[in-house]
Amino acid sequence: MTASHSAPETTAKQQWAGGLTIFGAVMLMIAGVLDIFRGIMAIAHDDVFVTTRNYVFQFDLTGWGWVHLILGAVAVIVSLGLFQASLWARIAGVTIAALIIIANFLSLPYYPVWSVVMIAISGFVIWALCVVQREASPDMFGSPRGGI
Template sequence: MSEQTTGARPEYRAQPAGTTGGAPAPAPEMSAWAGWVRFGAVVMVVVGVFGVIEGLAAIVSPTYFVTATGTVLVLSWATWGWIHLILGALVAIVGASLLGEAPTWARGAGIALVGLSAIVHLIAIPVAPVWSIVVIALDVVILYALITTWGAPLDARG
């Protein structure tokens, strides 16, 4: 029979054994390490968006960042701009995926992409030394947040 035919209101229905009457289920308790992963994810999104902006700036105006010879290693700065653009977009996307459930693939991809980002910015130090060092420092913080929490569960749901 339906609730309409019996006249019973939902709050007065019988509860299964072992449950409390009207009390809501407790929220899952977050691990202390979950905050580090969320922090790392937010910083990843910020660094990724800045990488996209940096890449666009290098592509649109390749003479803005110029070394003495006009190149960074064997590639033009416009080519490095595309590298920054693509890598920044990937870092931002993976960082955004870490804001949700933080799946294992996203943590692994985040570690790989942020490590690659640090290497790319290490190579770009002759062109933009202060910015590259700031991004490398942020990449190290992100790596710390993702690596030290690898074995820790992020929430009580498993």
């Protein structure tokens, strides 16, 4: 009788894990696309951003534009891998989200509200990708890994 109760619980855990992975993939894709747009804005029109004088991390806005553009492009590519529920994509997703957090923290004085929003989105991505246990994560079609 206990065996019949564990099967629905396992299915619910697998669905929850799959949902969190998809959530992380979608949020990483959104963060990547927004970072691409931010990078294009910084490369094309520097006057969109506020320039601050006495900030510890003073860099050229065009340089920051290239950093955000590259991070955004990599984030979109990694998010496509997350839709396949692969382990490499989860590790790369956490890594790229952490790099997005660092880049937005360092460029905080140039676009403060947007940087805080991007830090929050990337924090949700890291949470969604780290909370899923490996044995509970299903593939895209809902079947558990390692079995048919």
